[in-house]
Amino acid sequence: PHRLAAAGALVGALAFSLVIFAEPLGSANVFRAGTFLIGFGGGLFSVATLTAAMGLDSQGFTGLALGAWGAVQATAAGLAVFAGGALRDVFSALAVHGQLGEVLNFAGVGYSLVYHLELILLFATLVAVGPLVRLSRIKAPSSQKFGLAEFPG
Numbered sequence: 001p002h003r004l005a006a007a008g009a010l011v012g013a014l015a016f017s018l019v020i021f022a023e024p025l026g027s028a029n030v031f032r033a034g035t036f037l038i039g040f041g042g043g044l045f046s047v048a049t050l051t052a053a054m055g056l057d058s059q060g061f062t063g064l065a066l067g068a069w070g071a072v073q074a075t076a077a078g079l080a081v082f083a084g085g086a087l088r089d090v091f092s093a094l095a096v097h098g099q100l101g102e103v104l105n106f107a108g109v110g111y112s113l114v115y116h117l118e119l120i121l122l123f124a125t126l127v128a129v130g131p132l133v134r135l136s137r138i139k140a141p142s143s144q145k146f147g148l149a150e151f152p153g
Contacts (some may be wrong), residue, residue, distance in 0.1 A: 003048075019115055023112070091110040
């Protein structure tokens with residue numbers, strides 16, 4: 001699951017780059033491709049982290065681990081939306097009022113800042129996931145089956 005998480009972060013980095021470049025290129029199709037890939041990369045990352053949480057050896061407390069995963073995901077998403085919106089509003093207002101200089105005097109500056117920050121965070125995620133990917137290559141493959149314990153086969 002760690003390689004899948006890294007793939008999701010890489011897709012996300014490409015996606016945010018497309019969204020950033022869509023504005024200066026004036027291309028709605030580049031923007032659409034970027035937004036599609038943001039969702040796709042986020043989906044890959046979510047599935048990977050959920051799979052990793054399911055694979056934790058929690059001595060019978062797998063449900064608790066999955067509940068904690070859900071709580072962390074919801075809290076992180078809420079904080080990210082709040083922070084992204086606040087940063088966009090503040091920097092767009094500063095740009096429109098000329099506080100960031102003549103070159104950055106347009107309303108899209110706030111979005112650009114948030115997307116660039118997201119790129120930085122995605123690269124930080126790749127740095128954090130890298131050692132986990134390396135460890136998963138070294139460890140022997142698990143003999144456990146993947147699936148639900150309540151269902152046969």
